[in-house]
Amino acid sequence: MRLSWELVHSKQPQDVQRGIAMLQASLANSSSPLQQREKLYLLAVGFYRSREYSRSRELTDQCLEIAPDWRQALSLKKAIENRITKDGVIGIGITLITIGLIAGGIVESLVRRK
Numbered sequence: 809m810r811l812s813w814e815l816v817h818s819k820q821p822q823d824v825q826r827g828i829a830m831l832q833a834s835l836a837n838s839s840s841p842l843q844q845r846e847k848l849y850l851l852a853v854g855f856y857r858s859r860e861y862s863r864s865r866e867l868t869d870q871c872l873e874i875a876p877d878w879r880q881a882l883s884l885k886k887a888i889e890n891r892i893t894k895d896g897v898i899g900i901g902i903t904l905i906t907i908g909l910i911a912g913g914i915v916e917s918l919v920r921r922k
Contacts, residue, residue: 809846816854828854845874849881856884861892 812834815827831851838844852867865888871881 809850812847812850816850816857821858824854824857828858841874845871845878845881848874849878849884852881852884852888856888856891861888864888865892 812827812830815823815830818824818827828851831847831854835844835847835851838847848867848871852864852871855861855864855867865885868881868885868888871878872885875881
């Protein structure tokens with residue numbers, strides 16, 4: 809577990825992926841709900857650090873089914889929701905800028921024709 813923890817918290821993306829793979833392989837062998845909860849949480853952290861927010865949220869929800877009041881999982885879930893919201897706002901902004909540029913180009917080409 810310690811190695812998995814270190815890997816999913818690493819700054820190196822390939823280490824995070826190794827940690828995720830180790831945890832996924834060992835998840836079926838979890839003998840207790842506490843151990844399963846820990847592994848699900850570490851997987852959620854790994855996916856969060858890999859920017860796979862929807863998968864991270866699913867795993868965090870599974871953790872919270874086992875332990876609804878677990879503060880670490882609740883904090884991670886809030887961070888995931890904030891990141892998803894932020895990415896959505898950025899995506900909307902990029903879309904609006906693109907639409908504005910296209911509309912500006914169309915207007916400019918119509919003005920030049922006259």
